[in-house]
Amino acid sequence: MLWNDLGAYFNPALYAVEERELMLDIFEAVSGSRMMCNYHRFGGVVRDIDPASMQKIKDLVFDRLPRKIEEFERLLSENEIFVSRMKGIGYLSPADCLAYSVTGPTLRAAGIPYDIRRAEPYGIYDRFEFDIPLKHNSDLMDRYLVRIEEIKQSMRILRQALKDIPEGPVLANKPTYQIKVPAGEAYGRVEGPKGELGYYIISNGKGNPYRYHIRTPSFVNITSVEKMCVGTKIADFVTILGMVDIVLGELDR
């Protein structure tokens, strides 16, 4: 969306939608639905990936997506208009990043190597080899470069995951649609594309949660917009807002 705001009207965004479309096709073939996948269960997933979809995933990861990422970079990374609109704009000091509890690419572009996959590894991320992209200027250009580098690192993780994906049962326990959780509270967090995504839950021992709160990265990150905007031109506001990369569903808390 940032590229739209900068006047590259819908071209880069729609090029990216093509790749997204191919990924959503895989989602549909594996789980049954494009957006509301409903694929995970307590203790596993609902069904195994069929061989045709597996081949499709491998084609995408090993062949198509590296080509396309290279094309995106050729399209924008060296574009003079693009660079001059982003270099030195929207500075947010590392101290302010921490004060506003900003997470995600914005924080990493300020030179703070914080990634929950490293800080508190969850799932199987401790088995993968990947770098945390880091820049130090804390302007829009650096945030853009961090994001591009993150796509490449994600591809690297995917290649390792596809190489040794095991065969076997996909569900550990008996299928249940509702489980009784012992009373207590818990906070689980993952590194989302926009920052720390956390789920806080309180159980009173019944089937449904007693209290439930989601910590969305967009909602927290947007509070820093004021700090970035003060002193810049009005035309830059749109760019800064685009680079915070908000999702309105996450903002509506």
Place this chain on the structure above:
Amino acid sequence: MYGLGLLKGLSVTLNRFVESYTEDVRWLIKRYAKVEFRSSKDARGTFTIEYPEQQVIMAEEFRVNPFLVYDEGENGEKNIRCTSCGICAKACPPQCIWIVRSNDPATGRPVPQPAEFYIDTDICMNCGMCAEYCPFDAIKMDHDFEVASYTRSLKNKEQLMKPATYYKSIRPLNFAREEAARAEKAAAKAAKA
């Protein structure tokens, strides 16, 4: 040189522009085969398809709105698989399934057949939990996604019932797997008795 990066970027756009025409010419005659190409890794050119004439390939697991499976008897009677156990109604997250159990009119005892079966497809969120937890393979998810209507669509038992042959036609792999499991179970039962 200043402006070189700009030209480099624009060459990508120009390439795409030319490609959209050359690809159109390439698929001019067999444009219905293009859909398969569009979802492959080498997809190029215009990505959109002309919907009512062309349709994207539907995955077997694709799911919209549940339906009730019945087996066709010899004289064309409909033997509904549902035993009105109510597990689907319990598993349904938005609670859109209503079942009325039936009683034998002579003895008053309950019989394993639903008297009424309603699904409010306006509330249904197509999660597929009912189909997953049904122990009798009686409720399954449909492939018919063109569900727009002028009225509210509360569906009753008659509207929900579809033959097992239809189920086999939309989900051949799942059907074969379930039939094999059922045959195995029947064989085990016969061996025991």
